[in-house]
Amino acid sequence: ILNVEQSPQSLHVQEGDSTNFTCSFPSSNFYALHWYRWETAKSPEALFVMTLNGDEKKKGRISATLNTKEGYSYLYIKGSQPEDSATYLCAFIRGGADGLTFGKGTHLIIQP
Amino acid sequence: ETGVTQTPRHLVMGMTNKKSLKCEQHLGHNAMYWYKQSAKKPLELMFVYNFKEQTENNSVPSRFSPECPNSSHLFLHLHTLQPEDSALYLCASSQTRDSPLHFGNGTRLTVT
Numbered sequence: 234i235l236n237v238e239q240s241p242q243s244l245h246v247q248e249g250d251s252t253n254f255t256c257s258f259p260s261s262n263f264y265a266l267h268w269y270r271w272e273t274a275k276s277p278e279a280l281f282v283m284t285l286n287g288d289e290k291k292k293g294r295i296s297a298t299l300n301t302k303e304g305y306s307y308l309y310i311k312g313s314q315p316e317d318s319a320t321y322l323c324a325f326i327r328g329g330a331d332g333l334t335f336g337k338g339t340h341l342i343i344q345p
Numbered sequence: 346e347t348g349v350t351q352t353p354r355h356l357v358m359g360m361t362n363k364k365s366l367k368c369e370q371h372l373g374h375n376a377m378y379w380y381k382q383s384a385k386k387p388l389e390l391m392f393v394y395n396f397k398e399q400t401e402n403n404s405v406p407s408r409f410s411p412e413c414p415n416s417s418h419l420f421l422h423l424h425t426l427q428p429e430d431s432a433l434y435l436c437a438s439s440q441t442r443d444s445p446l447h448f449g450n451g452t453r454l455t456v457t
Binding site for chain 1 (some may be wrong): 349374378380386387388389390395400401403431435441442443444445446447448449450451
């Protein structure tokens with residue numbers, strides 16, 4: 234059984250503050266790690282696909298890092314805005330598999 | 346418009362009914378997926394199709410029967426479901442297993 238753990242489960246952040254949250258996954262037989270943003274009443278939207286240990290990806294104010302040896306990834310949001318409010322999902326795919334295993338997500342609320 | 350279209354958006358069915366969920370992708374992708382989202386659980390992978398061939402069945406009960414007639418269309422046939430099968434069913438597609446998933450808006454299924 235693969236476990237993808239995300240923490241915290243929910244997070245309230247003041248507008249303008251920066252924040253980060255964690256995804257942990259099995260470090261053996263790693264293939265790729267995905268991050269998605271899921272806004273209410275919409276479908277999940279891909280943020281990053283990361284495959285290499287030490288990878289860092291950036292999209293606007295959002296960035297992510299990857300440590301495959303210890304099995305964790307961080308997602309950072311700089312200068313949070315109300316439109317960043319969403320559930321952030323990470324998902325892991327192991328070598329030889331075709332489908333992603335998702336975590337439960339971090340529910341982020343940005344307070345004006 | 347996400348490029349992945351699911352119908353219907355909402356479905357209420359009795360335990361003795363037979364119904365089908367439909368997914369269509371307009372992105373030219375080669376892989377299609379069914380995921381299930383139950384309350385307080387992570388997205389659970391159900392089925393994966395690559396080039397119309399089923400490559401993963403994640404121990405899904407036989408009352409769920411997938412069909413992939415071509416790379417653009419994916420169905421989930423439902424029969425004799427249980428109330429605990431009530432959930433959001435999401436379809437997704439990707440170009441390859443390295444690529445991010447593109448999700449539809451989902452079908453909210455209620456089994457009475």
